[in-house]
Amino acid sequence: DAGPDPGMLVTRPVTFSGKHLFVNVHAPSGELRVDVFTRGGQPIAPFSRENSIPVRGDTTSAEVRWNGAEDLSALAGQPVRFRFHLTAGSLYSFWVSPDKSGASHGYVAAGGPGFTGPTDTVGRPASRR
Structure with a gap:
């Protein structure tokens, strides 16, 4: 901070x-x-x-x-x-990230909107939905 x-x-x-x-x-x-x-x-x-x-x-x-x-x-x-x-x-x-989308390819714990598996493969588009 x-x-x-x-x-x-x-x-x-x-x-x-x-x-x-x-x-x-x-x-x-x-x-x-x-x-x-x-x-x-x-x-x-x-x-x-x-x-x-x-x-x-x-x-x-x-x-x-x-x-x-x-x-x-x-x-x-x-x-x-x-x-x-x-x-x-x-x-x-x-x-x-290897991707311009910002996908971290790290674990997302309980997931979230736009995630289809246990890792972040979508990046920013997931946070826009």
Whole structure:
């Protein structure tokens, strides 16, 4: 959680095979930006905080995007750290999806609208129904 003063969260090194970073965030009067850097702390262009397009609002599935990058596919398979910069909001979760829909391919516990099995294979369309 972050109030009017910005908060920051840095992940441990993460290796992923997907292409799209998604977040579950509550920031109706704030914003979330993300930068990506190497395991050793070196920034990875163009995935900087300045290039990060702000995520605002209250959403369970928002794609994080950067100016100058189509997606995260260039970083797949290498350990990176994500640094989340949040003002006036709460970050609940993040995941990297192979799908533009945001499907996590993780377990959905009791399911929900649009889910046909025990894992999320549909992403955002499930939350729109």
